[in-house]
Amino acid sequence: MSNAFSPAPLPSREALHGLLLGTAAASAAARGSDGSRPGAEATLQVALLDGLADAVEWAQAGVGADDVACLWLGALRWVKAVDGAVPDGAPEPPSRGVASALGALADAEGGDAQNLAGLRSPEMSQPHRPFNRPAATVPELASTDGPGVLARALGLGLLEHATEEDVRRLATWSAAFSHGAPAAHAAAADAAVLMRALRTGAEPVAALRESLAAPSEGEAREALRRGVGHVITALEAGSSPFSGALAAAGEHDEAAAIVAGALAGALTGPSQVPAARVSDAENAAALLLADSLGPALGS
Template identity: 30%
Template sequence: MDSTAATAHPYPATFASRVQGSLMGGALGDSLGYLVEFDSLAAIRARYGMAGLLDLSQAEGPVHFSDDTQMTLYTVDGMVEALEWANEGVGADANACLWLAYLRWLATQREPAPAHAPVPLPRWIDAQQTLHHRRHPGKACLSGLASGEMGTQARPVNPDSKGCGTVMRSAPFGLVPHIPAEAAYKLSSDAASLTHGHPSARQSSGAFSLLIHAIAVQGLDLRAAAAAARERAAAERKADPDLLRRLDAALQLSVSPLLAPEAMTAALGEGWVAEEALAIGLYAVLATAAAATSPVEHFLSAVRVAVNHDGDSDSTGSIAGNILGAYYGEDALPQAWLALSEAPALVRAMGAELLRVTGSEG
């Protein structure tokens, strides 16, 4: 699937708006879900009513995003560094740049790297104090990076881990224009191997990035992009059966009446592992599309579905937000939520950096 030339998009928005919309949409979905990340559905309903958590204004204090957005922004920075080298005519290992970026994120979490690990040169993002707060970082992300080894598919760290820490940070790979969809998939799955060795973690991450690329770069509609991601996942030499099963369920169930949260988690899981988080975020987007009358209404409806369940609500919320921001651009972002959000200027600055190095500011 070659995406070097985008088709007419079902929803009009500039590519720059899609990049900014995807990054900020992910941060907003993450922020809503982070309010209830470790709460059961029963606890969510006891606190917010039977409808669940509906709005960022229901936060009892300042709104924060989680490690999901932190790592997404460091993914952007790793890609920016690799592209800066490329723009200067210097071939750089993109995955090495991402590894160094994630090691710099590790340092913000006050986690030491072993003596044999490289010491990355600091970059602008490292001085942003918002990113130095510890927001329940994933255990596999921490342990994989703290090993000091650059994990690869052939030499995995955390070989049995398929946590959603790969998927939730991987939207930026799909936001790089002028590359084929397959390149976005490979960049993403290779970077997943830096912390998670299980095939589902790599393949789920790759499928998610390809989905974002299909929407933002190729101009496919939501369901066509989802089908393309499922097709690519199935094309793996050893396709992970759990990933295919969850994607199939999300696609099939999303054409029926909206499921109750209990039924959604029974069918798709709780989102703590990669394929479940991807399936829940995707289902939430597809299942709410028909009833939505505007981009903002679609965003709100989907993110609410994505976070109100037993499970990893911030990751599933961020995935849904990434998808809809890529589709509608900044038109999807609720202005009231932006006013409450944490460090929107930082998120936008990182989006601007990605647009700059890809020559896509206009």
């Protein structure tokens, strides 16, 4: 069946703003929230991508910066917003406007609990070298899988002028900050490459279907497949892709809703996202980040 609804790629700022709001609104819908309380994964997505903005700003000033380290500092800002402090022994990240807009996040709801568990570490976990603090006494935590790696990866896929190799690298490392399983890292890399394909002119349904063909398994991979499937169904029905996110939310599947919401927002922009589902903090932070990072992402 051919899809009747095939949106043209948006300017990068609009795609980023749509992705951030789409993630937040889909998460809220799945949690049954009225938008008064922020979502844990939506706010972590914003904080990590603000770390990328930090690296871009250094580069624009002619100063080299470690992009992965900047992403991790963004994650630490999120941990600080949730816990009130960074983990003992971790560096204190410099202040950023987006983190200030998010404010305190002790009441952030939902999402993959492994995000916070994995990020409560004084050192930056790396692929194949996890520093997840409890792993010393509970070794299986070094192989944690879960869908919490996907929202940040989809955001990194908006780097349309980066090579596919670079997009995969950033998505893999950002996944490793909190999740140790190679399957989660692979799912994150593939999610980022899917978004990159959508941003660089691939026909949406074809690109989405191709992403379903990856043979690897795991919790993150299954959540990616479910979310992508909902968007395909919406596109082939001639509907707005955000209806796919709402379908996942109606099944109380927050992980799939987040994937579908991020994809839908990036495809159609913020005007297609139900704004009432997005908290004031998420709205303010998304707008700041769209203005600061959006123009640097691509066209």
